[in-house]
Amino acid sequence: MARKTKAEAAATREALLDAAEEIFLVKGVARTSLEQIARHAGMTRGAVYWHFRNKADLFRAMLNRVRMPFQELVEEIGDPGLAEAPLEAVRLACLSGFERLERPRYRRVHAILIHHCEVFGDIDPLAMQNEMAEESCGALRDYLQCAARLGQLREDLSPELAAKLLQSMLGGLFHDWLRNHEQFSIVEQGMVLVETQLSLFSRQG
Amino acid sequence: MARKTKAEAAATREALLDAAEEIFLVKGVARTSLEQIARHAGMTRGAVYWHFRNKADLFRAMLNRVRMPFQELVEEIGDPGLAEAPLEAVRLACLSGFERLERPRYRRVHAILIHHCEVFGDIDPLAMQNEMAEESCGALRDYLQCAARLGQLREDLSPELAAKLLQSMLGGLFHDWLRNHEQFSIVEQGMVLVETQLSLFSRQG
DNA sequence: CGACAACCATACATTGACGAATGTAAAAAC
DNA sequence: GTTTTTACATTCGTCAATGTATGGTTGTCG
Known part of the structure; x- marks a missing residue:
């Protein structure tokens, strides 16, 4: 040729x-x-x-082609007033992540990684998922600890627990939507879930 | 031979x-x-x-060898006073499910179905996961609607939304634990998450 | 303006998994 | 006690996928 x-x-x-x-x-x-x-x-x-x-x-x-660390999603917003509103930062980061996932390339590749591949060669998709999960969970914990220090969280809820709750919920939503994305819109449905969960976390929920 | x-x-x-x-x-x-x-x-x-x-x-x-419909988990409990305490019924069903998952056979097979197999032959694991998800979500919705009628839910939280929230959280937990079960105990961690989530749902959370 | 290397097609060798065919020895059936 | 069936083991043909080697143009750089 x-x-x-x-x-x-x-x-x-x-x-x-x-x-x-x-x-x-x-x-x-x-x-x-x-x-x-x-x-x-x-x-x-x-x-x-x-x-x-x-x-x-x-x-x-x-x-x-589709790396998307959690921290990038927050920096991408660029709002400087977010240090005092960590819950709002989490909300916006989720929105930003959801919007990215609706782009076909991101959606397809993540669906492949999570639902359409096994271990093969020197590739271990589960290890990659573990890294992603730990990274997002760590970031969420940071923001919720910050919210707790600012008194924006219910007193009977530890930030670590809230982070795990939120991370599990996001992970479940992620998996469900990637399984068949035509069932619902992840931006709409996801934001409803995130907002109600965050409002349940907040002091005057 | x-x-x-x-x-x-x-x-x-x-x-x-x-x-x-x-x-x-x-x-x-x-x-x-x-x-x-x-x-x-x-x-x-x-x-x-x-x-x-x-x-x-x-x-x-x-x-x-490991079929486990959600309804079975509730019937397995057999407590007749559960019709008036749907939230407690959900809690006990989760406990029962978590305990089953810790048995090696159940854990392994579910981990295989969710994390270690692709489509092959006439097998479509994603369709099976969809069935499981819809079944459990439907059951949860029934119980939470019942709780709403009995006035045991916050008024600003629709039972449908609460069901989706809980189902996503459970699904995420499920996936995370099946990815590597040595990271945490699903009975301990799962019950903490379920109980705090349910207490956030309840009227006097 | 050559010469080389980039870019891709083609052909070939190797691997290994499947499934079917066949062999066989003991348990069941009568 | 004879026959039949069961529960495997062994062997073999086939095919799909991989990886490699090789060939043939044509951009591209000195």
């Missing part, structure tokens, strides 16, 4: 990743061959093995 | 299912061959193909 220009080569790389997302989501990671991915992108396996060493490498590249 | 007695044959069938559970949990369903299952049970693939038509059939048989 003839050599492509650098931009064209980068485009076929993205096309391969797009095709992988779509097929992984439908057939699962284990049951999709590199041949199917290549054909769906209008290429052959040669292109795949040029851009990626193997399926695990391709999988990692797919994940790297 | 020599023929075994009926009891011995049933025992090897169970041994094959036990072996499948253990290996599925470690290597994932897709990456374990029937050969590995048979060898781990001290048999060969011939035994597997005698007792099961194929891998999907074996998988279904594995699931059938």
Whole structure:
């Protein structure tokens, strides 16, 4: 095959990743061959093995397009008055996260990671989920501890417990929605749940 | 090979299912061959193909050993005074469910279904999870509606919303614990979360 | 304006899992 | 006691997927 220009080569790389997302989501990671991915992108396996060493490498590249640490969601808001309103910061961060998840690429990749892949090669999706969970839980705990210091939490509720409650609820919602996103809108439903949960946490709930 | 007695044959069938559970949990369903299952049970693939038509059939048989509908958990309690205390009924049902999950067989099979298998053959684990989720959510809604009629819920909280909140929280807890059960005890941690959530729901929280 | 290396297609070798066919020895049935 | 069936073990053909080696253009850089 003839050599492509650098931009064209980068485009076929993205096309391969797009095709992988779509097929992984439908057939699962284990049951999709590199041949199917290549054909769906209008290429052959040669292109795949040029851009990626193997399926695990391709999988990692797919994940790297959608990294979304929790801290980024808060910084993304950029409101400087949030240090005194940690509960509102959590609310806005959830909103920001939900809106991102509605973008097809984010939704698909997270659905694949959580619901459509097993361990394979040197990839351990459960370990990745553990990292994500611990990171978000830690961030939530920080904000709720801050809220507790400011007296914005019920006195009979420890911030650690509230953080775990909220994190479990968010995780459950996340899983449910990723299982089939057509059942409900995660922005609408999620914000209703987050707001009622936070109002139950707050002093004058 | 020599023929075994009926009891011995049933025992090897169970041994094959036990072996499948253990290996599925470690290597994932897709990456374990029937050969590995048979060898781990001290048999060969011939035994597997005698007792099961194929891998999907074996998988279904594995699931059938641990069916646990939500309603059963309530009936299992058998306390007749529960019609007037629906929140307590929910609490006890959660306790009963948590205790069951700590039994290795239940824990392993659910972990496999949720975290260690993709679609394969005519098996769709996500559809099964959907059924489980809708069933438990429906049951929770019934109990919380009952609680609302009895005036045991905060007036500013609809029972439907409370049910979704609780169901999401339980689902998140469920997923987190099944991901690695050594992180915490689901009976202890789960009951703390359920009780605080229910107390936040109740009128004099 | 060459020469090289990038970009991808094609062909080939290897692996390993499945499923079916067949063998067999003992338990059940009569 | 003979026959039949059960409960496996063994073997083998097939096929799909992987990985590698190789070839052929054509951008791109000195």
